[in-house]
Amino acid sequence: MRVLREILTRATHLVGVLLFVSAVTFSLTNLLPGTMAEAMLGEQASKEDLARLERQMGLDRPLPERFGKWLLSAAQGDLGRSFATSERIGPAIAHRLPVSVELVILSQLMALALAVPLGVLAGYREGKAVDRLLSSGAFATLALPHFVSGIILIYIFAIQLRWLPATGFQPLSEGLAQNLRSMLLPSLTLALVEAPAYLRIIRSDLATTLREDFVMVARAKGLPNWRILLTHALRPSSLGLVTVMGINVGHLIGGAIVIETLFALPGLGSMLMESISRRDYVAVQGVVLVVSVGFVAVNVVVDLLYVVLDPRTRHHARR
Amino acid sequence: MLAVDETRAAHSAVALEHEGTFRLPRVRLKHVGLASAIAWVVFIAGAAILAPLLPLKAPSAMDFVAAEQGPSLQHLFGADVDGRDILSRVIFGARTSLTVALIGPLFGLVLGSIFGILTAYYAGVFRAVVLGLMDGILAFPGFVLALALTTFLGASVVNVAIALGILSVPAFARVARANALPLVGREFVLAAKTAGAGDFYILTREILPNMGAQLLTYALTVMSVMIVIEGGLSFLGVGVPPPIPSWGNMIADGREALERAPHIAAIPAFALFLTVLSVNVIGDHLRRRVEVREGAL
Numbered sequence: 264m265r266v267l268r269e270i271l272t273r274a275t276h277l278v279g280v281l282l283f284v285s286a287v288t289f290s291l292t293n294l295l296p297g298t299m300a301e302a303m304l305g306e307q308a309s310k311e312d313l314a315r316l317e318r319q320m321g322l323d324r325p326l327p328e329r330f331g332k333w334l335l336s337a338a339q340g341d342l343g344r345s346f347a348t349s350e351r352i353g354p355a356i357a358h359r360l361p362v363s364v365e366l367v368i369l370s371q372l373m374a375l376a377l378a379v380p381l382g383v384l385a386g387y388r389e390g391k392a393v394d395r396l397l398s399s400g401a402f403a404t405l406a407l408p409h410f411v412s413g414i415i416l417i418y419i420f421a422i423q424l425r426w427l428p429a430t431g432f433q434p435l436s437e438g439l440a441q442n443l444r445s446m447l448l449p450s451l452t453l454a455l456v457e458a459p460a461y462l463r464i465i466r467s468d469l470a471t472t473l474r475e476d477f478v479m480v481a482r483a484k485g486l487p488n489w490r491i492l493l494t495h496a497l498r499p500s501s502l503g504l505v506t507v508m509g510i511n512v513g514h515l516i517g518g519a520i521v522i523e524t525l526f527a528l529p530g531l532g533s534m535l536m537e538s539i540s541r542r543d544y545v546a547v548q549g550v551v552l553v554v555s556v557g558f559v560a561v562n563v564v565v566d567l568l569y570v571v572l573d574p575r576t577r578h579h580a581r582r
Numbered sequence: 583m584l585a586v587d588e589t590r591a592a593h594s595a596v597a598l599e600h601e602g603t604f605r606l607p608r609v610r611l612k613h614v615g616l617a618s619a620i621a622w623v624v625f626i627a628g629a630a631i632l633a634p635l636l637p638l639k640a641p642s643a644m645d646f647v648a649a650e651q652g653p654s655l656q657h658l659f660g661a662d663v664d665g666r667d668i669l670s671r672v673i674f675g676a677r678t679s680l681t682v683a684l685i686g687p688l689f690g691l692v693l694g695s696i697f698g699i700l701t702a703y704y705a706g707v708f709r710a711v712v713l714g715l716m717d718g719i720l721a722f723p724g725f726v727l728a729l730a731l732t733t734f735l736g737a738s739v740v741n742v743a744i745a746l747g748i749l750s751v752p753a754f755a756r757v758a759r760a761n762a763l764p765l766v767g768r769e770f771v772l773a774a775k776t777a778g779a780g781d782f783y784i785l786t787r788e789i790l791p792n793m794g795a796q797l798l799t800y801a802l803t804v805m806s807v808m809i810v811i812e813g814g815l816s817f818l819g820v821g822v823p824p825p826i827p828s829w830g831n832m833i834a835d836g837r838e839a840l841e842r843a844p845h846i847a848a849i850p851a852f853a854l855f856l857t858v859l860s861v862n863v864i865g866d867h868l869r870r871r872v873e874v875r876e877g878a879l
Contacts, residue, residue, distance in 0.1 A: 283718035406859035408810045410817045517725025
């Protein structure tokens, strides 16, 4: 009964959040100064032309009616047509989404590949020179925004060494190797920004776990250090990491927008920026809605994942 | 994005807990770091405030002969693609960052504290509505909301600051509420109530002063995040509109000439990095002090 009520409360909350997100996104183009018709016709347009276009687009209808209509078609996947290209927004988003998803997944894999071994090393050698070096390195790297580390990587790997292309996306249809080559620098940039936070949480969680009694018992049994680290200490030390990765998703999305623009990747982020510069507000609205709803969905999944990973939260929910 | 920073801050606090035994050899190095961080922030803020009085070239004046040239006596830090003086633009760009980093957190601090304290003190419909609204703002990926707000409010330094301020309200409210909740039931608040003090008096004279340090420390954390987001927005060309220099749009300009003249991007990038790092160092230090004091209570 309690579980059911918990699920119901969460579902109501989720519906409320989704409604709020849609309402804000809708308001962006409908409440703020400069109506859509003005944006389409330019500032010099005559009053009559503006009024005619507004009627055509249904912009003269009352706000709640327009919101209802918009929400209904958005729920059916119809996000309208772009002003600039008269392309349907929904399919355009679906076409670009995989690039962004690939970027995010690759970058997270790289960030983990960097942060887990280094974080374990730092946590294991807590307070020693290696730890101090890694911890201060991570602290300094936290001050490097995406667009700065991206430019540094482009300068080193694309301009000086000429190992990798700075721009020029290769789709998967061109072959996996080509595709990965073009995704390497963008993913590495995103990974470099996220890795320090991961490293720091692994380091501190591991250092705490290593002080636990069960680790001392394992040591007393004469187990080799690597086994204590890998089989006893790492798993209880990884819950913090999952939490941070979950909270980090929003940060990741912001980073992806900057990086897609910097490296000219045809993902959702660059679509958003192109639409903004073309003043293509319907497209902006569509992308913001899709990204935000996706963000809410990912957060729900992360919450559930946490319950699966940590038996203690499950127990708590059942009680 | 701000929520991330909150956790990042929390983790650094966790990480610092275990430092005790290794303090001795590090103390002096740490103080040198803190002192340099404060010195840099004071220097860059001073330069930004005094910029119009300093003997600098106009930040938008174009000297086409010098375009893309490296440091010289004419242009100490070289000139950018349009031949504008980079030294002058870095300092005027600091004005942009400083404006955003002051107005944004102030906006969030004031509104967030009000919401946070009120929701800690009053229950009922008001609390449900405010907390729901805060959850709603947090449901957006921060950068996307900042992008959308500046796009639709129109690009200007103040609008960027306001957009970032709105964005930070839920985070401030959370910090304020978390700090106010344990105070509401404390003896001195009950004593004031018994003595017949009104709600306003209790909120502003009893509760607020006891959480000021935490809120201000948090504001410092938010500052460095905002400098980065403003840089990102301007880098993308939707933050501060072009003739006004911002470190973000300077780096974007430099991106075009990265192969021929890397200094155009490198100099503002370095200024941005040093400033964010310094604010982080100071924030980290203050946070540790506030936490130690809390621990002593």
